[in-house]
Amino acid sequence: GENVEQHPSTLSVQEGDSAVIKCTYSDSASNYFPWYKQELGKGPQLIIDIRSNVGEKKDQRIAVTLNKTAKHFSLHITETQPEDSAVYFCAARRDAGNMLTFGGGTRLMVKP
Amino acid sequence: ETGVTQTPRHLVMGMTNKKSLKCEQHLGHNAMYWYKQSAKKPLELMFVYNFKEQTENNSVPSRFSPECPNSSHLFLHLHTLQPEDSALYLCASSQFGTGRGLFFGSGTQLSVL
Numbered sequence: 001g002e003n004v005e006q007h008p009s010t011l012s013v014q015e016g017d018s019a020v021i022k023c024t025y026s027d028s029a030s031n032y033f034p035w036y037k038q039e040l041g042k043g044p045q046l047i048i049d050i051r052s053n054v055g056e057k058k059d060q061r062i063a064v065t066l067n068k069t070a071k072h073f074s075l076h077i078t079e080t081q082p083e084d085s086a087v088y089f090c091a092a093r094r095d096a097g098n099m100l101t102f103g104g105g106t107r108l109m110v111k112p
Numbered sequence: 113e114t115g116v117t118q119t120p121r122h123l124v125m126g127m128t129n130k131k132s133l134k135c136e137q138h139l140g141h142n143a144m145y146w147y148k149q150s151a152k153k154p155l156e157l158m159f160v161y162n163f164k165e166q167t168e169n170n171s172v173p174s175r176f177s178p179e180c181p182n183s184s185h186l187f188l189h190l191h192t193l194q195p196e197d198s199a200l201y202l203c204a205s206s207q208f209g210t211g212r213g214l215f216f217g218s219g220t221q222l223s224v225l
Contacts, residue, residue: 036213036216042218042219043118043217043218043219044202044214044216046213046214046215102155105154
C-alpha cells in the first residue's frame with residue numbers, strides 16, 4: 001500500500017518568512033495530493049490540493065509543487081503570519097475510489 | 113463552521129460505561145468516515161461507509177461499533193473502553209468518486225478513566 005513520509009515534524013519561523021513542508025510517497029500510481037491545516041480544537045481543513053497532471057498550484061500565499069519522478073510534493077507558505085500556526089498534514093491517493101494515506105503532520109509555529 | 117457536525121465535543125467516560133458519538137454531514141456526500149487521532153498515530157482510519165454500507169474496518173477492536181442509518185448520519189458506539197482509547201475522534205465525509213478530499217468535523221475529545 002501507499003506510504004507517506006512528512007518532514008519536518010516541527011517547524012518554527014519568524015513572521016514574514018517562508019515555510020516549506022515536504023512529503024514523499026511510495027505508490028507511483030498516486031495521482032491526488034491534498035494538504036490539510038488543523039488548528040487547535042478543530043478538525044483538519046482542506047487548504048489546497050494538486051493532481052498529478054499539474055506541477056504547481058498556487059492560491060494567494062500558499063502553493064504546492066509536485067515532482068512525480070522523484071515522488072515528492074511540497075507545501076510552500078510565503079509571508080507567514082501568526083494565524084498560519086497549526087499542524088499541517090499532507091496526503092496521497094491513487095484514485096477516487098481509494099482511501100487517503102496521510103503523512104505524520106508538521107507543527108508550524110510562526111513567531112511574531 | 114464546517115458542513116460536518118460532531119457531538120459531543122468532549123466526553124469523559126469510565127471503562128464500564130457505554131456512550132455514543134454522533135456525526136451529521138450537511139454536504140450531500142455519500143461516504144462517511146471515522147478517524148482516530150492521537151499523539152502516537154496522528155490520523156488513523158477506523159471505518160468507512162459508502163452509501164450506508166461499511167466498506168472498511170481497519171482491524172478496529174469490537175469495543176468500537178459504528179452505525180450508519182443513512183448517508184447523512186454516522187454514529188460510533190463505545191463500550192468497555194481502555195485508557196489507551198483516549199484520543200480525538202474525527203468524523204469526515206466525501207463524495208465518493210469525485211476525486212476531492214475529505215471534509216472533517218471538529219472531533220470529539222474522548223478521555224477514558
